[in-house]
């Protein structure tokens with residue numbers, strides 16, 4: 001039987017695309033090489049890491065955050081097995097949820113490695129060599145990304161001592177010490193998990209800042225807070241070697257500007273230096289699907305590759321490697337295939353780092369506006385001046401709004417603070433509608449909420465904040 005659409009990959013990009021296409025009346029099949037649906041995000045990424053981030057934060061809070069509120073508890077003990085069971089149950093509930101949605105939408109699932117044979121033809125091969133050919137009017141490649149390793153460094157992940165994000169979600173005991181290579185999103189999130197549970201964590205980062213690409217002021221503030229939590233940072237340090245040693249593993253690094261080589265040893269080394277698109281082993285070159293110099297599938301404005309009827313979305317194409325960006329592309333490409341006007345607004349894609357406090361960002365950073373020569377104004381408001389934050393002892397951080405100097409249109413929003421990942425969305429909606437800082441500042445916000453700091457930052461952008 002020929003399908004209207006075959007989707008290769010069932011991560012947030014692929015499964016959302018499949019469901020949307022089925023809702024639009026298409027007969028859809030999904031090919032997935034894992035034994036469960038959901039891709040990296042649900043199985044070994046966003047979802048399990050958030051389960052551990054929440055649980056480890058509760059542990060840390062019970063030990064360090066309750067006393068000041070008048071809640072005196074005996075020093076909490078860690079049951080890591082139970083914490084891991086909670087993580088596994090969270091993953092299971094989510095991947096089962098995708099299976100349920102596939103059944104509900106009459107989507108056929110095929111387990112195996114999907115290969116594009118050309119326009120309208122895909123093969124599914126199983127580990128035992130069994131191969132099946134499927135036909136479809138349209139193909140969407142949503143194959144995601146994989147751990148990249150460190151360019152130029154010979155590295156072997158045993159996922160016990162030298163671990164990627166996958167192994168860092170599975171450690172059987174809390175390491176006494178951990179070195180994190182890469183001060184990006186994964187390094188800081190998973191480094192936080194193990195630091196909260198008792199590991200001495202050292203982050204070694206190439207750039208002079210953590211969270212390169214994020215607003216500089218926000219990144220600096222987060223670094224200060226993570227340092228307070230016990231994380232140690234070696235910035236401007238290029239890692240040139242990671243290898244196993246008698247007591248764990250050792251990491252060799254040198255100042256980027258040149259200088260003395262340092263070697264540090266730890267029980268566990270987490271390498272989090274980025275991800276690469278999964279564009280190999282899918283027969284793409286043979287099928288005529290063109291890749292760019294970074295191994296990403298090239299697409300046009302309609303997500304179509306160099307082969308008619310073959311589309312690609314998510315981590316395997318250009319743009320930020322974020323689940324929600326892939327999801328929105330999944331919806332858009334399904335709509336385009338159905339003859340509708342699918343579209344993604346790449347100027348308004350929020351990014352959240354789930355540390356404590358969280359960092360959330362949407363639109364342009366101050367550095368980007370400066371580099372582009374845009375005349376802008378800034379409004380800022382600290383959580384120390386927010387009543388709800390004081391009541392909860394969550395006063396670390398601030399909200400920063402960037403707006404066009406002439407038109408007042410909001411160009412970016414950046415929050416570091418408790419619950420930042422939830423608060424960012426009102427700025428995203430505002431930007432989607434082309435709103436101004438005055439629109440935001442004149443919108444009534446419930447009192448007392450952390451979100452009032454967003455309103456006050458907007459007031460600070462076009463006029464003056466009231467509470468400062």
Ligand code: NAI
Nearest residue numbers: 182183184185186187205206238239272273274275321352
């Ligand atoms: P990343 O690109 O965010 O950070 C990697 C860091 O490693 C960079 O700061 C880079 O300068 C550093 N680095 C590279 N080579 C180095 C070397 N030789 N020595 C020292 N430092 C070096 O990549 P990460 O954290 O691995 O995440 C991968 C992808 O997954 C990202 O695109 C990220 O956005 C996404 N992700 C998003 C999450 C979220 O939205 N909350 C959570 C986890 C991952």
